[in-house]
Amino acid sequence: MAQQPENNTYLKACRQEKADHTPVWYMRQAGRSQPEYRKLKEKYSLFEITRQPELCAYVTKLPVDQYNNDAAILYKDIMTPLPAIGVDVEIKSGIGPVIDNPITGLDDVKKLGEINPEEDVPYVLETIKLLREQLSVPLISFSGAPFTLASYMIEGGPSKNYHKTKAFMYAEQEAWFELMDKLGEMTITYVQAQVKAGAQAIQIFDSWVGTLNVEDYRTFVKPVMNKIFTAIRKEGVPLTMFGVGASHLIKEWDDLPLDVIGLDWRLSVKEAREMGVTKTLQGNLDPSILLAPWEVIEKHARKILDQGLEDDGYIFNLGHGVFPEVKPETLKKLTAFVHEYTSQRKKEREA
Template identity: 55%
Template structure:
């Protein structure tokens, strides 16, 4: 590891003292970048991840261009399921689309079990390359069982998750079998990423905020407890993300996870160390990146001031960067957060 390695992100994840607030952005590699758009003209989303040199280049670009304190692997949450034989495609401006949605607990069992070295060597090679090249931590990631299940059952993105919830409520044994299968896949996949060189792993449970606390506690929490407890056996720090899930914080604080991500709908006043002992990541509304700079700066200053009294804070967005954002805005924002919080 380089003696110039910037470990501020990892220290914040562990609630340790840092010289300034670390910054990274979800979807910090993407269509807002001219370099990325040029690459996408030649390669599809999945094709990029199958070429380790190109994937490493895409992953590194935000670090080089923005000066962020962490890189996140360029991949998709459906990658391990596709590697197991699932017929899934990434449709532009739509997201993952499943050709044959599952309807019974045995449907997913027809896929072979994930063996990362056999099924995803290109992902592991990308991570190994980045581990040698980066001077900031690399975040590996995976989709959480509920969010993956929602795509598998709905057949693609959903506004209400009615089919997913109906399956959960009415087929309890099949649902638990599905959760168990996806949990073991997630543990296997993330453990392989960590062995390859990822110093942190984030689990994206993007759509679990559609559940009530009662349903989360009953149908989801035991699975997430199992996953995060298994990952505690590694040296990596763990992060958990969802959108619109602030009401689930009373359940989340019970999880053996290092960092909880929140979005702009969660008030900073409720994120003290006493209420949330884990480190916190978030939570600027990505839409503010299109606002005039004085307004964006005002909102960011207010957030940083409110977070100044707690240990363990990582500046991020409440969701991902979208194509209309200017790279210059992200660069200016990164530099501002670093300067404003420097001690």
């Protein structure tokens, strides 16, 4: 039987309940900055690691053991479910996801299939079950959002401007909305299976949706996001939304049936609260600061924490993912600082 987490500060913060300290975890905490992981990557690709549950569980759990973080996030990629629906995707080193059969029109969209998680990605579900036996902190799992997945599927890989994606969205609206619907259904089915397997929280990564303005987001993306969150909310686990360069969409996200909004470094916790956002906030140290001397890191982290400590709905994280040059010792020291500083501040307030 899966064990309940001994440290549930992350789940408490998602629910805006009081906890002894501010919880902390890091996007991309499992992976590129860890020497143990880099050694594994000499032998295995990302997809090969995810298809071996015991190995994938080890990679997922490693940063929790090393840094004493308050949550684990399942090691996998937002591209993981796409091959099941007929997308030929490969993760190429130094490039990212590359798709050999990009979407060009309605016929391509109609050819996309449906996902059956138990048959198509059983290794993901098995890894979740293994981790629930091993972890003493909550397990977060995730999915990419339809816009971000569509951007890779249409561009054929990473993009700096998303011209093809937006042109397709504007000019091929029938195909666009059918693509959103298919990816939305895939996301719901995929996430529901992960929760059934034991995931205790879900984060939806709409990494590149910040390229849209508010009006286009409301028209072309928000309906499918509302459908996704409405459906998976019934699973009873906390739901988080995150994107990069999307501060102008925060009010739109606050309107969705989710629990936590992840901020990148462009919008402060204080500014989000002043805009009227009442959901739990997560973030948002600029990951570049992790390369600075410790005194600089501590100064910036303290400022963010002071804003987050204004209420119980706050989780410390980065404004984007950990990158390879970051030293594991820095993350360990930062986690300890967050725990010690916020624990002391909370005690002082209650005294």
